Amino acid sequence: MPEYSILHLDDNPMFLxxxxxxxxxxxxxxxxxxxxxxxxxxxxxxxxxxxxIVDLMLENDWDALNGADFAEDTHxxxxxxxxxxxxxxxxxxxxxxxxxxxxxxxxxxxxxSSFKKKLLEILNGKEMTDE
Amino acid sequence: MSEKTDKRGIEAGxxxxxYQMIMAFQEQNGALIEMMDMLDKQRLYDxxxxxxxxxxxxxEIIPDLATGFIxxxxxxxxxxxxxxxxxxxxxxxxxxxxxxxxxxxxxxxxILKTAMDxxxxxxxxxxxxxxxxxxxxxxxxxxxxxxxxxxxxxxDDESLFIGIVRDIPKKRPFLSHEIQGLKMTSKIIGxxxxxxxxxxxxxxxxxxxxxxxxxx
Numbered sequence: 001m002p003e004y005s006i007l008h009l010d011d012n013p014m015f016l017x018x019x020x021x022x023x024x025x026x027x028x029x030x031x032x033x034x035x036x037x038x039x040x041x042x043x044x045x046x047x048x049x050x051x052x053i054v055d056l057m058l059e060n061d062w063d064a065l066n067g068a069d070f071a072e073d074t075h076x077x078x079x080x081x082x083x084x085x086x087x088x089x090x091x092x093x094x095x096x097x098x099x100x101x102x103x104x105x106x107x108x109x110x111x112x113s114s115f116k117k118k119l120l121e122i123l124n125g126k127e128m129t130d131e
Numbered sequence: 132m133s134e135k136t137d138k139r140g141i142e143a144g145x146x147x148x149x150y151q152m153i154m155a156f157q158e159q160n161g162a163l164i165e166m167m168d169m170l171d172k173q174r175l176y177d178x179x180x181x182x183x184x185x186x187x188x189x190x191e192i193i194p195d196l197a198t199g200f201i202x203x204x205x206x207x208x209x210x211x212x213x214x215x216x217x218x219x220x221x222x223x224x225x226x227x228x229x230x231x232x233x234x235x236x237x238x239x240x241x242i243l244k245t246a247m248d249x250x251x252x253x254x255x256x257x258x259x260x261x262x263x264x265x266x267x268x269x270x271x272x273x274x275x276x277x278x279x280x281x282x283x284x285x286x287d288d289e290s291l292f293i294g295i296v297r298d299i300p301k302k303r304p305f306l307s308h309e310i311q312g313l314k315m316t317s318k319i320i321g322x323x324x325x326x327x328x329x330x331x332x333x334x335x336x337x338x339x340x341x342x343x344x345x346x347x
Binding site: 062063088090107 | 256307308
């Protein structure tokens with residue numbers, strides 16, 4: 001029986017496939033990938049996850065505004081929901097903007113072992129530090 | 132999953148697909164190894180010469196590189212010329228060149244100083260399309276992507292940083308794996324640069340001591 005639920009929004013299907021494989025490291029994780037913010041909203045209403053992972057550049061949005069807006073709006077709607085950014089962008093201004101809305105900011109070039117460790121820390125409610 | 136799953140990788144406009152990133156890492160690794168071999172043959176501390184040699188590799192590590200520069204900052208607060216340009220290299224020029232700091236306005240210098248202070252604690256920073264960042268090249272395009280990375284501290288109280296700029300019409304932000312590439316590049320050049328600098332200082336010292344003994 002899964003202990004933790006993770007909802008992951010990313011428009012890149014290949015990356016979601018890779019993450020689905022990575023998430024198998026822990027059988028207590030129930031991983032739900034979605035490609036569209038609208039689908040993510042439906043999934044949130046259906047079942048609240050323990051962690052929401054959000055990509056920033058959704059649908060060729062080079063300004064990375066769609067993902068950032070989605071993270072902020074979701075935080076305002078569900079202030080207790082843990083939100084983590086997982087993006088190929090590491091811009092200083094985006095990091096600063098999202099600091100109050102998220103629990104962690106990770107980039108897609110992560111080291112798998114460190115990422116898994118961090119994920120468990122977040123799910124277990126340990127104190128988080130920015131990557 | 133939706134219909135979008137049928138399109139994959141770069142065909143669907145994804146620059147951050149796992150395959151794309153693995154290819155980029157492989158390119159970076161190969162270029163870094165070549166760069167280390169090149170630096171191994173370099174005997175003198177000469178940043179212009181170093182960057183002249185490694186520039187083709189830098190362009191492979193960081194695709195679409197428009198301008199790069201090495202900038203130094205003296206830590207002493209009372210120094211007038213705390214910020215100093217060492218080398219500027221542009222993709223369309225055959226040789227790296229020197230650019231004087233007075234070509235930058237006061238606001239640009241202040242932004243750079245703050246960025247350099249902040250960078251020391253973060254190692255690898257980037258700003259994609261931030262208008263308030265200084266304009267290092269007078270390109271046609273308003274939006275530029277800028278990244279900054281610490282290189283080394285020299286024993287003469289100067290910290291060196293490497294900065295790079297992308298300036299192309301189609302939006303091309305710096306992605307995290309590219310910043311990692313820059314970080315590795317800057318550390319390798321920094322370690323080499325520091326080694327060459329200190330080595331030359333010691334050689335000079337040894338030579339001077341020998342000359343002093345002879346004249347006694």
